[in-house]
Amino acid sequence: MGNLEIGLHSSYFGLDLDIKYYDDDYYFSVVNPQVSNDIDEIFADAEVFDLNLLKQDYPNRLDKQYNAVIIIGRLKYEGKVQEIYNDKFGYFKFIGIYPEPLPDKIKDSSEMDKYALSKLVDWGYRISVTNENRDDFKDDFYFKSHFKWKAEKDGKTFSALDPLRLLGIVTIVREYGDAWDRIEIPSRFQ
Numbered sequence: 449m450g451n452l453e454i455g456l457h458s459s460y461f462g463l464d465l466d467i468k469y470y471d472d473d474y475y476f477s478v479v480n481p482q483v484s485n486d487i488d489e490i491f492a493d494a495e496v497f498d499l500n501l502l503k504q505d506y507p508n509r510l511d512k513q514y515n516a517v518i519i520i521g522r523l524k525y526e527g528k529v530q531e532i533y534n535d536k537f538g539y540f541k542f543i544g545i546y547p548e549p550l551p552d553k554i555k556d557s558s559e560m561d562k563y564a565l566s567k568l569v570d571w572g573y574r575i576s577v578t579n580e581n582r583d584d585f586k587d588d589f590y591f592k593s594h595f596k597w598k599a600e601k602d603g604k605t606f607s608a609l610d611p612l613r614l615l616g617i618v619t620i621v622r623e624y625g626d627a628w629d630r631i632e633i634p635s636r637f638q
Contacts, residue, residue: 475521478491478494480517484513490517512541525542572601573600573618597609597611
């Protein structure tokens with residue numbers, strides 16, 4: 449067992465498996481009162497990924513009996529250490545990497561801003577942001593001061609209130625051309 453580094457979201461478990469860092473937000477564990485080698489029993493309360501993927505790798509049950517599950521989501525693990533045993537916590541085995549289910553509903557979030565900006569940079573746009581005051585919103589502090597995002601390329605400048613809208617504007621022009629507003633398209637929302 450190695451020494452814990454202060455300040456990292458790590459543990460003896462992480463050190464034993466040679467996991468340098470993991471985010472506690474994606475850490476999930478279950479301890480069952482009975483040991484078992486049946487996947488459905490061991491993972492009964494661990495609905496974090498599709499168990500059918502695990503069952504494809506272990507169709508006839510796990511090789512040993514377990515009573516604990518530790519799942520670390522969004523972890524890139526090279527699998528250098530496959531099994532560990534320590535006197536305090538017992539035996540652990542690394543079973544595999546299985547993707548978490550993708551969401552079926554996606555909504556606007558500030559997390560998307562970096563992806564929008566990354567895509568615009570990939571497309572060759574120079575990005576800038578300024579903080580501007582708008583005199584037409586004198587009574588509303590929220591709207592009076594706002595950011596203005598710009599994407600510039602080939603002498604054209606696109607601007608919007610946030611990176612996601614900026615990506616949308618650039619995408620419309622890329623899809624329909626500079627005369628996008630002169631193209632007749634049917635109204636899809638009524």
